[in-house]
Amino acid sequence: MTEIGGQTLVSAYNNYVNKLSTYKDLIQEQNKSIKILVYFRFFTFIIDFSVTVYTFIIKSYLVSISVFIVSLAIFIYLIIEKSKAINKRNYSMALKEINEKALKRLNGEWKDFEDDGSEFKDKQHSYSDDLDIFGECSLFQWINSSKTFVGREKLKNRLIHPLSTSVDINTIQQSLHELAMNLEWRQQFEAEGMVIPNQNINPKELYKWGKDKNELYTKPWLILFVRLLPCLTLILITLTYFTSLIDFKLPCFTIFLQTIILFIGAKKRSYTFNNIYKYKGIIVVYLRLLSSIADKDFKSDYLRQLKSNLVTYEGEGAVTAIKKLATIYDKISDRQNSFFMIFNISLLWDYQCMIEFEKWRINSGKSLEKWFDVIGQVEALSSISNIIYDNPQWTVPLIKDCDFIVKANGLGHPLLGDKKVCNDITINNEKNILLITGSNMSGKSTFLRTIGINLVLSYIGATVCAEKFECSLMKIITCMRTSDNLENNISSFYAEILRIKMIVEETRKNKKVFFLLDELFKGTNSIDRHDGAKALIKQLGEQGASGLISTHDLELCDLQYEYFRIKNYNFQEYYVNNEIKFDYKIREGVSTTKNALYLIKLAGLDLE
Structure with a gap:
């Protein structure tokens, strides 16, 4: 329990x-x-x-x-x-x-999930590519339960645009915990979305369709005319059949007139009706999702606020409005019936339906985007709440208002499952730049990603993979997986330079920046790498940025004695029966081990 x-x-x-x-x-x-x-x-x-x-x-x-x-x-x-x-x-x-x-x-079998959000990968984003937010073995692949196009978009936006105030984070935390506790409702809500046909179709066309209007069918004179003419025709037919007061030529004329009227604008009406057919399946399923939200008695302020948006701008409920659209669909659904033409001519049925549809579109059409946005937001929050429900032993992060702080006990990488190794770490105003040294494969890069992805979880309102976690609000910028861009003729080294430029420019804007740099200037010679890294660290320290830098350049660790804000940490390996082992535990100080030659021999290369 x-x-x-x-x-x-x-x-x-x-x-x-x-x-x-x-x-x-x-x-x-x-x-x-x-x-x-x-x-x-x-x-x-x-x-x-x-x-x-x-x-x-x-x-x-x-x-x-x-x-x-x-x-x-x-x-x-x-x-x-x-x-x-x-x-x-x-x-x-x-x-x-x-x-x-x-x-x-x-x-731990989630890496086989088909939807990994690969289309959202963006190497230009400040951290998403380096921290495995999208793509294979990503945070998105792990938590996503969104079924609609809008839901996936909203989840993407929450992952790459974190909340910027502690008040907003606290508000979303309450919503996520409420959803986490309502597993039954969340699963039923997700199940409703699983029968959506072509769920990944962008609904922008649908929004446009809802906002468009044909003013002809809103004209009072036309509405009165098409309402009265069929009534007149039916009266004339009745009088002709049962009495001799009316000549049969008169109802024949009105029927002929109604037939001509039906041919006027028939192509545009057919286009409109075909669109109603086209979107009917999606809208009916969205109706069930809207009904699920409308029927749920939410407690948290943010979810109640989302639910309050399920009305038209005139105050009618979204569910009622969508049901009216479904009724209109039912009225036009038998157009292929052989008897429909007689029915259509007699009552000018196409006009009656168009008048009713245009009235619906004026009252409700422009609200579709707002309603679907609510569905998407709830789907995104439900996806994030999977983290809380599945990992109740994780902690709620405490968001601090101080300048720079990341303080964690038992911090692990959330995507590694049982393979994760947890560490304690403290970054504060006194020691806010950490230099991480260690031999190859010892865990330096993973540790940087561990801190980064847990910060992302903190900023989206989720729980984090730690026993205790405190942090301040900072802009995360990483430089870890820079590579050549042949299309833009950019080398990996220059790509790294551009990334570091982003960090420097952000710190100059007086923004609170938290950086994660893996092997600074690895694309150049050792002298340039050392001089460049030293100058950059000094500049970032003077401008007030905070973060971690992994490096094989042990001479950089002497900076701890030159700049009081720098502190050295390291990872080590050990050997058992001549086999290399890693404990992935972080230690204070500079690394005293190396394993490059051992790994070269392990790969089968004999350099002697």
């Missing part, structure tokens, strides 16, 4: 296992029910068909017709019930898949 936000919860693993077992059993029962409906429908058809034919042969026509009508009604009812049963089974299968994925996430 564990506590999250003061509430005692069964362990995440046991909860997922129990839910998975429940849905597997439920799916088996639903499959049986569907088979029973199929068999029952088949035998009902055979029996009813036989009785209908037999009673017709013996000329019991009234019985035959009665049996046929009843049989047809039963057959349609069974078709509807089977469709409902299949929908319920699909929903159960979605929930089963969600819990299977959750167990894989806990078991």
Whole structure:
């Protein structure tokens, strides 16, 4: 048993296992029910068909017709019930898949998840590429449960645009903890999104479609005309049929007039109706997502604020408005029916639907983007809340208002699972630049990423992989994976220079910068590397930046005695039976070990 936000919860693993077992059993029962409906429908058809034919042969026509009508009604009812049963089974299968994925996430098998957000990779971003925010084995791949295009975009934005004030972080922390505690609702919400057709389609076209308008169908004179003309035609037809007061030529003329009117602007109306068909499937699913949010009684301020946006600008509820759009769809859905043309001409039905649709678009169309944004935000927050629910032993970071601080006990890399090694570290105003030395593969780069990604988690409101974690708000800038850019004719060394330029410029703007630099100036000779690194560290220190620098240049460590804000740390290796071992534990001081020749020999190269 564990506590999250003061509430005692069964362990995440046991909860997922129990839910998975429940849905597997439920799916088996639903499959049986569907088979029973199929068999029952088949035998009902055979029996009813036989009785209908037999009673017709013996000329019991009234019985035959009665049996046929009843049989047809039963057959349609069974078709509807089977469709409902299949929908319920699909929903159960979605929930089963969600819990299977959750167990894989806990078991460290999440690196096989298909959606890793690779399209969001941006080497120009200040930290996302170096800290594995997107792409293979990334933070996005680990936590994402968003199913809509908007949800994935909102999660991306939260990961690359951290919150900038402690008040905002605290507000989001409360929302995330509330969602974490509501596992049942989160999974049901996710399941609703799993049946979205073409879920990765950008809805910008849909937003434009909602905001467009055809003013012709909002004109009062046109609305009055198309309302009265069909009524007049029907009255004339009735009078012609039942009396001799009206000549049949008059209703024929009005019918002819209505036919001509239908041809006017028919192509544009068809285009509009086709778009309604096109978006209907997406909108219906979004309706279920909106209904889930609208029906949920949220406690935290931010979630309540999001929910409050589910109204039109005129105050009508989003769910009600989308249901009206679905009703309009139902009115135009039988256009291919052979009898529709007669119906359409008689009532000018296309015009009636266009008038109703334009009225909907004026009242609700411009709100679509706002509503879908709410869905996306909730999906993004739900994804982040997976971290909190799955790792209740992690800590809520304490955001400090002091200049520079990163103070952690038992700090580990959140993406390494059971393989992580935890360390304690303190960075403050007195010692705010750490030089990290150590032999190859000893853990220097991983440690830099460990601090960086936990800072990102802190700034998005999540819990962090530590026993205790305190930090101030700083702009994270990394320089770790610089590489050649052949398209722009940029070498890896020059790319590193541009990155460092970004850090220097940000510090000059009086921004609180936290940098992570891995092997400074590795693209040049040792003398230039040493002189350049020394000058840069001095400049960053004077301008007030804070961060960590890993280096193989042990002479740089002498800076600790020249600048009081610098402190040396190191990682080491050890040997057992002539085999190299690493404990990945950070120690104060300068590294006293090296292993390059050993690793060269281990790779099979004999340099002697």
